[in-house]
Amino acid sequence: MWKYIILLVVGSVAFAALFAFLGYREFTGKTILEENTVYLLPKGQGVGKTAFDLADKGIISNGDIFRLGVRLAGRDTSFKAGEYEIAAGSTMQDIMELLSSGNVIHHKLTIVEGWTSHQIVTYLNSIDNLSGDISALPAEGSIMPETYLYTRDEYRNELISRMQARQKEFLLDQWSLRDPDLPLNSPEEALVLASIVEKETSLEEERARIAGVFLNRLRKKMRLQTDPTVIYGLTKTGDLGRPLSKKDLRTHTWYNTYVIRGLPPTPIAHPGKASIMAVMHPLPTEELYFVANGDGGHSFAVTNEEHNRNVQKLRGLEKERRLNSN
16 A cells, blocks of 8 residues: 555645646746736736736736746745836747836826916826826916826826926026026026927027017016916916917906006916026027017017018018918
């Protein structure tokens, strides 16, 4: 009888050894993945469920071998939730290493210079792989417009906080490097003016010049008389949906710089780095006026008479274009 028991034990050990050898070879050397595949590892999902989920999706050949290999490697508690790109030809061992690494997929989103808070929130809410409700409209001007990396299911509020920290850091840094004798009392005032510059031009070469005009007007206690502030006073969305009227220019809001003197109480959009730097380092100029030139830029003037000539030139150009389009 003992002979049979010994034979059974020896046979079992031999079978286990053979299984271990074949399993190890399959774990470390065999792959069935023919193309790159995205796999989402949910929070709290254990190794067992992950193993069979990978097998069900055709990413690995055998869930049992994967689960055993992970546990023998001591990685059964090291998996990190997230979205992973598993490369074609990956072995089970490669996949174990990837899911333990936390090297998840990073997505990109871009906040456009000059967007309002309303536009930013609308955009973030449209991105399906972000999560969480936005608790409050971010303060106007507080977000740095640029491209951001994020991971699937990142909370929208956390992303906004990251964007605001970037803007605050840049603003304070630039304020410390500003030109002397600017007629601005705080970095917050600089941000307000930068938002106006942002809305007035998209041309890099004009920003510092337009900032110089506005700063000259502030020094002389002149009203800024800038259309984007009128629009913002009428609708915080940033889009009036129609041309401004003469009545709009006379309508009193705390943002209408045809009515109020000085700066509006808050920014009217989220300015980018170039507009903030333009305000901190404006072009030295005597100019007090500018108007669109009809070609995407602006015509600048020192005197009101010269400005009126530029306005008449623009109106003539617009009339000519209307006639040519009929």
